[in-house]
Amino acid sequence: MTARPEAMHWDGETVDNDFLPEERLFLRIPPQHTDGERLLPTAVRSTDQSVNREKYGPKPEWVLWRFNERTGKDEFLVAWAVFAIKVGEIPSPVSVPNADAVEYRVEHDPIPLNSSHSEIRAFKNDNRKADINKRVAAEFKKEFCKVCGLVRRPA
Numbered sequence: 001m002t003a004r005p006e007a008m009h010w011d012g013e014t015v016d017n018d019f020l021p022e023e024r025l026f027l028r029i030p031p032q033h034t035d036g037e038r039l040l041p042t043a044v045r046s047t048d049q050s051v052n053r054e055k056y057g058p059k060p061e062w063v064l065w066r067f068n069e070r071t072g073k074d075e076f077l078v079a080w081a082v083f084a085i086k087v088g089e090i091p092s093p094v095s096v097p098n099a100d101a102v103e104y105r106v107e108h109d110p111i112p113l114n115s116s117h118s119e120i121r122a123f124k125n126d127n128r129k130a131d132i133n134k135r136v137a138a139e140f141k142k143e144f145c146k147v148c149g150l151v152r153r154p155a
Contacts, residue, residue: 004065004074008057010115015108016055021088025051025106025118026063026151029081037150039083044144046137047130049120051085053108057116060084060151067113074113082152090120091143099133100124104140 027050033043052063064077087106095101103123111117122129122140132140 010110017108019087023087024054024084026060027083028063031154034081039145039148041141044141046132046140047122051118052116053118078155081154083148084151085148089147094140096135099136
């Protein structure tokens, strides 16, 4: 691809937090965080995991576009993989003994160059959490990787 598709641009439409359980979320993953067709837990964030939602970004490879702040140019990360997870398969709540349970949900968070940008966020009692117990975070990452599937191999 030579230019970011115009259809990716956000024109200020309303933020849409209505996600169906079968809607796919796409993640871009550098090759060192994959093992064949398997996503490694080192690739997953336990808070604010960036994804592209299928509803506004129907092509999985759109997640490979990144704006480089340093150069001021768009980049297409051809050497990266694309994985997908269905909204209804996001592990939640996640708990381990002697730690508070954490709920995870996806929220639509469009940005000017990417109308499908969303984030999988952590919550406790409907309040966003930034500091996740390390064991809860590890459990989330492990379960997340079990349900993520490879959509596009790195080139």
